[in-house]
Amino acid sequence: xxxxxxxxxxxxxxxxxxxxxxxxxxxxxxxxxxxxxxxxxxxxxxxxxxxxxxxxxxxxxxxxxxxxxxxxxxxxxxxxxxxxxxxxxxxxxxxxxxxxxxxxxxxxxxxxxxxxxxxxxxxxxxxxxxxxxxxxxxxxxxxxxxxxxxxxxxxxxxxxxxxxxxxxxxxxxxxxxxxxxxxxxxxxxxxxxxxxxxxxxxxxxxxxxxxxxxxxxxxxxxxxxxxxxxxxxxxxxxxxxxxxxxxxxxxxxxxxxxxxxxxxxxxxxxxxxxxxxxxxxxxxxxxxxxxxxxxxxxxxxxxxxxxxxxxxxxxxxxxxxxxxxxxxxxxxxxxxxxxxxxxxxxxxxxxxxxxxxxxxxxxxxxxxxxxxxxxxxxxxxxxxxxxxxxxxxxxxxxxxxxxxxxxxxxxxxxxxxxxxxxxxxxxxxxxxxxxxxxxxxxxxxxxxxxxxxxxxxxxxxxxxxxxxxxxxxxxxxxxxxxxxxxxxxxxxxxxxxxxxxxxxxxxxxxxxxxxxxxxxxxxxxxxxxxxxxxxxxxxxxxxxxxxxxxxxxxxxxxxxxxxxxxxxxxxxxxxxxxxxxxxxxxxxxxxxxxxxxxxxxxxxxxxxxxxxxxxxxxxxxxxxxxxxxxxxxxxxxxxxxxxxxxxxxxxxxxxxxxxxxxxxxxxxxxxxxxxxxxxxxxxxxxxxxxxxxxxxxxxxxxxxxxxxxxxxxxxxxxxxxxxxxxxxxxxxxxxxxxxxxxxxxxxxxxxxxxxx
DNA sequence: CTAGGGTTAG
Numbered sequence: 089x090x091x092x093x094x095x096x097x098x099x100x101x102x103x104x105x106x107x108x109x110x111x112x113x114x115x116x117x118x119x120x121x122x123x124x125x126x127x128x129x130x131x132x133x134x135x136x137x138x139x140x141x142x143x144x145x146x147x148x149x150x151x152x153x154x155x156x157x158x159x160x161x162x163x164x165x166x167x168x169x170x171x172x173x174x175x176x177x178x179x180x181x182x183x184x185x186x187x188x189x190x191x192x193x194x195x196x197x198x199x200x201x202x203x204x205x206x207x208x209x210x211x212x213x214x215x216x217x218x219x220x221x222x223x224x225x226x227x228x229x230x231x232x233x234x235x236x237x238x239x240x241x242x243x244x245x246x247x248x249x250x251x252x253x254x255x256x257x258x259x260x261x262x263x264x265x266x267x268x269x270x271x272x273x274x275x276x277x278x279x280x281x282x283x284x285x286x287x288x289x290x291x292x293x294x295x296x297x298x299x300x301x302x303x304x305x306x307x308x309x310x311x312x313x314x315x316x317x318x319x320x321x322x323x324x325x326x327x328x329x330x331x332x333x334x335x336x337x338x339x340x341x342x343x344x345x346x347x348x349x350x351x352x353x354x355x356x357x358x359x360x361x362x363x364x365x366x367x368x369x370x371x372x373x374x375x376x377x378x379x380x381x382x383x384x385x386x387x388x389x390x391x392x393x394x395x396x397x398x399x400x401x402x403x404x405x406x407x408x409x410x411x412x413x414x415x416x417x418x419x420x421x422x423x424x425x426x427x428x429x430x431x432x433x434x435x436x437x438x439x440x441x442x443x444x445x446x447x448x449x450x451x452x453x454x455x456x457x458x459x460x461x462x463x464x465x466x467x468x469x470x471x472x473x474x475x476x477x478x479x480x481x482x483x484x485x486x487x488x489x490x491x492x493x494x495x496x497x498x499x500x501x502x503x504x505x506x507x508x509x510x511x512x513x514x515x516x517x518x519x520x521x522x523x524x525x526x527x528x529x530x531x532x533x534x535x536x537x538x539x540x541x542x543x544x545x546x547x548x549x550x551x552x553x554x555x556x557x558x559x560x561x562x563x564x565x566x567x568x569x570x571x572x573x574x575x576x577x578x579x580x581x582x583x584x585x586x587x588x589x590x591x592x593x594x595x596x597x598x599x600x601x602x603x604x605x606x607x608x609x610x611x612x613x614x615x616x617x618x619x620x621x622x623x624x625x626x627x628x629x630x631x632x633x634x635x636x637x638x639x640x641x642x643x644x645x646x647x648x649x650x651x652x653x654x655x656x657x658x659x660x661x662x663x664x665x666x667x668x669x670x671x672x673x674x675x676x677x678x679x680x681x682x683x684x685x686x687x688x689x690x691x692x693x694x695x696x697x698x699x700x701x702x703x704x705x706x707x708x709x710x711x712x713x714x715x716x717x718x719x720x721x722x723x724x725x726x727x728x729x730x731x732x733x734x735x736x737x738x739x740x741x742x743x744x745x746x747x748x749x750x751x752x753x754x755x756x757x758x759x760x761x762x763x764x765x766x767x768x769x770x771x772x773x774x775x776x777x778x779x780x781x782x783x784x785x786x787x788x789x790x791x792x793x794x795x796x797x798x799x800x801x802x803x804x805x806x807x808x809x810x811x812x813x814x815x816x817x818x819x820x821x822x823x824x825x826x827x828x829x830x831x832x833x834x835x836x837x838x839x840x841x842x843x844x
Numbered sequence: 845c846t847a848g849g850g851t852t853a854g
Contacts, residue, residue, distance in 0.1 A: 255845080256845075259845050260845095262845090263845085290845085291845050292845085293845090294845045294846070295845050296845095297845090297846095298845070298846075320845095320846095321846080322845060322846045323845090323846085324846090325845095325846045325847070326845075326846050328846090328847095329846070329847070355846085355847090356847070356848095357846050357847040357848090358846080358847080359847085360847045360848045361846085361847055361848085363847095363848080364847080364848065364849095390847095390848095391848080392847055392848040393847090393848080394848090395847095395848045395849075396847085396848050396849095397848095398848095399848075399849075421848085421849095422849085423848055423849050424848085424849085425849085426848095426849040426850075427848070427849050428849090429849085429850095430849055430850060431849090433850090467849090467850095468850070469849050469850045470849085470850085471850085472849095472850040472851050473849075473850055473851090474850095475850095475851080476850080476851065502850095502851095503851080504850055504851045505850085505851080506851085507851045507852070508850075508851045508852095509851095510851090510852095511851070511852070533851085533852095534852085535851055535852045536851085536852085537852090538851095538852045538853085539851075539852050540852095541852090542852065542853065543852095545853095546853095568852085569853085570852050570853050571852080571853090572853095573852090573853045573854065574852085574853070577853080577854075605854085606853060606854045607854095609854060610853095610854080613854095638854070825854070826854080
């Protein structure tokens, strides 16, 4: 963006002003050529066409029927076939049809759409004649090929050439401005639009509306929309998707309602936008109603519509339905593939603690692999989704392969892909590679910074996290509420009470960010770690909203660790009034009462769990070894190497005891699938088995990475610390709450990470 | 001029 000098911009606008002055007001508004397609043109398009056949005719140097020109070019766009376009171009030159301005303009457009903007430019330069549509096509081409500065440049040139801009040209200019984030320039263009009274033109209004929304000013977009006198379907679609981009899904849905009430018929664009809104706010029932609307209006066969519906099914967890839609799709686009990968990634979140969540991730990797084998190339969306899948799976090997692929394909340069990579390495336990990826980024957004700050914080490196936060502020990037979760949790890890208070104040006063539950949770966590349990209690009581389950469990777990049982019991009573929803919370209380031998309370908890219909938890862990996944449950003996595993485990535990390991009582997690078998006490939780399996089956000295579906208990946490020292191995366990990196007898979580 | 897919927390 630096290459566009302000002088040029001002010249443009100055020139624009004088040129627009010469213009009779009526001539700007419409360019007939691009209006609704003429009947004979539509007829051309419906001609049957075999793309391959047509191309081979061209290749052999033979002529093709001119009736096939338009459909062939359209096909080149759809397939992004540069080779096809070139062949066609050659054909046009040979037949002398390049004199046809319509065809030449179309070719400029096709080259641009195939990503060959340089070719488009060359053709443009060589044309003996050009009209405003040709100019506009070139501008649009630059915008679409991420060279908005060039688009502005072309705009200057066309004005200098004495050509009159149309509404389309103004639209392309506004698009260039929003890609440049040139709010100022766009506003000036808006000024001229008003001055020359073309603001009542529907398409100009639509462009402005989309411009403001893309610059993040939804209010202005809404204003423009309301002031557009003759709203068409596009106007409504624009405002609806503007709401979607600004994350204001409810507003978007109400606009949709308004549209229907005004008797406007939605088109396929509208419906796909609305479906995406439904996904955003998880209004799946509404989404299914929209699906019926798609059928009613006859849009259900459109690929984008089918993509949206498939994505909707994934988001509400109906994977089988989504999969059958996917498999039934004759032609899938890259977006179809990406939606499948991203959808599976989100299903992982949906199924959080269940082992099927993991399977969904594996499925996503498989889909990505199939995409690689297909004739389509993954793009930045595919890469960022698949990287997030790798990070959720802690699949380092696969993640590294994807990393290599992003380097090869050049997508690593994208900020989102870069941030996803930082996150992947961090979640896979390698802070070194995460920070390397961060340092190598050429551009950073707030999310990139936040990812890295959070990464340091999760790895227990609070100095680095806080330093980076200061760097971020110094760079002038505005943190959001998630950044502060990272900052505050970094403070809490190392008990920096004063700094935590300062940052909390900074968040609310300087950045006007309303603290949410997670911020309070960080503060409570800090008091608890420091053993300041009364302070924690007071802090909780002073919160502006009702503390949730997580906050109370933290306090209770802390009281347990510090032996302040009276306070723990008091807090437990309050917690139970809240009717906790998670089984984990009940197990925390249950085990606490069992070890305190408060049998009345034990039966009270059991009764409550039955009332709430909360079943057992499954304790699962898995370990990735050479792209294969091995699952383990508590006391699992199903693996052929079991004997060897248990021998190693017992010997490690014995040696640990010699070094001072004192076992806590191991948390009992009754598993529903097994039924309540009396006297079947758990001896080993799943992560221990996964760890020893990893130790046996990986090379000496390399890290072992394990993922666990629920939180680690105190006993396992303490034992694994000794394992890391005894084996001189780095052991990484990612549980449902946080990341534990055990090295030389210490854990990155600072020892207060195990709640149960 | 309008659409469908992506990254950050506990």
